Amino acid sequence: METMLSVKNLGKAFKDKQIIKDISFDVRKGEIMAILGPNGAGKSTTIRNIMGIMYPDAGTIDFQNSNGKDIPRNKIGYLPEERGLYKNVNVMDILLYLAELKDYPLDKAKERALSYLKKFDLEGKDKVSVEELSKGMGQKVQFIASVIHEPELLILDEPFSGLDPVSQELFKQEIRSLAEKGTAILLSSHQMNLVEEMADRLFMIHRGQKVIYGTMDDVKTQYANFKCTIHGKNAYDDLIRILGVQRVEQEDDKSILYLASDIHPASWLKQLPEQLAIQELTIDRISLHEIFIDIATDKNLLQEAGELHA
Numbered sequence: 001m002e003t004m005l006s007v008k009n010l011g012k013a014f015k016d017k018q019i020i021k022d023i024s025f026d027v028r029k030g031e032i033m034a035i036l037g038p039n040g041a042g043k044s045t046t047i048r049n050i051m052g053i054m055y056p057d058a059g060t061i062d063f064q065n066s067n068g069k070d071i072p073r074n075k076i077g078y079l080p081e082e083r084g085l086y087k088n089v090n091v092m093d094i095l096l097y098l099a100e101l102k103d104y105p106l107d108k109a110k111e112r113a114l115s116y117l118k119k120f121d122l123e124g125k126d127k128v129s130v131e132e133l134s135k136g137m138g139q140k141v142q143f144i145a146s147v148i149h150e151p152e153l154l155i156l157d158e159p160f161s162g163l164d165p166v167s168q169e170l171f172k173q174e175i176r177s178l179a180e181k182g183t184a185i186l187l188s189s190h191q192m193n194l195v196e197e198m199a200d201r202l203f204m205i206h207r208g209q210k211v212i213y214g215t216m217d218d219v220k221t222q223y224a225n226f227k228c229t230i231h232g233k234n235a236y237d238d239l240i241r242i243l244g245v246q247r248v249e250q251e252d253d254k255s256i257l258y259l260a261s262d263i264h265p266a267s268w269l270k271q272l273p274e275q276l277a278i279q280e281l282t283i284d285r286i287s288l289h290e291i292f293i294d295i296a297t298d299k300n301l302l303q304e305a306g307e308l309h310a
């Protein structure tokens with residue numbers, strides 16, 4: 001797949017504090033690439049360096065497709081983490097103004113703006129002043145502003161924050177559909193369930209450095225070990241002694257057994273002690289949410305994690 005953005009060995013310090021170090025990834029045509037990490041990990045700093053809002057101390061950023069052709073700046077869309085539009089201007093005027101800054105034809109921009117407002121349940125709001133919008137409505141308008149000019153590369157910093165579940169779903173579908181039409185999308189998010197559902201690849205950053213980089217499938221296969229949830233009254237000591245169990249969490253009569261990475265569920269089930277109390281038993285892979293918490297709390301340790309087949 002054609003590369004649209006290539007970040008190599010990016011480094012940035014504020015005063016003496018190294019904020020990001022040796023960050024490298026690319027974003028390809030038609031894919032959703034998610035950048036994840038705990039608060040303060042360095043996601044926005046990475047995005048701001050890409051957008052030229054601040055200059056990196058090290059590394060290179062290329063907006064170039066694989067044929068060496070530069071992607072013009074007016075073909076990039078950006079939704080910053082800081083929300084805010086000019087207050088005393090009406091919605092359509094601001095959208096057309098921003099489209100014009102990108103050299104996008106105004107008649108087409110107007111058509112797209114009306115169609116997006118309708119899609120986002122904001123029909124009739126084109127003539128309303130921005131200050132009259134609720135926070136979520138404002139965010140929808142800002143999202144429209146980032147895509148009105150049909151960008152080839154779209155960078156979304158926390159697009160879902162502050163949105164209700166219905167609006168999150170609308171954004172999710174729209175982002176997915178833009179990727180299907182060929183837009184290269186880089187997004188940062190804390191909503192692991194959404195990322196898990198929509199991202200093709202992900203880059204996880206912790207304390208300014210890469211901990212995971214790969215396709216969602218690879219990440220799951222490599223990091224999402226199985227867990228077995230048992231409903232029934234069982235003693236912790238009996239569970240932790242079972243072969244392949246790395247960690248046990250208990251709450252009332254429910255126990256979650258976290259299994260080692262080399263465990264094959266079918267053979268593991270066969271060797272369970274007969275005296276176990278089992279009302280219900282399920283086996284699943286741990287979710288991206290759990291992988292994220294493990295990393296953020298240093299429970300499981302992926303510091304040695306290398307690059308997957310990105």
Ligand SMILES: Nc1ncnc2c1ncn2[C@@H]1O[C@H](COP(=O)(O)OP(=O)(O)OP(=O)(O)O)[C@@H](O)[C@H]1O
Pocket residue numbers: 014019037038039040041042043044045046
């Ligand atoms: N202009 C600045 N001057 C000094 N330190 C900064 C500046 N901007 C960010 N930092 C620091 O850089 C680190 C990374 O911040 P950044 O905003 O990139 O994190 P983030 O991963 O986007 O976090 P969040 O999920 O909370 O938005 C933090 O420790 C932050 O305090």
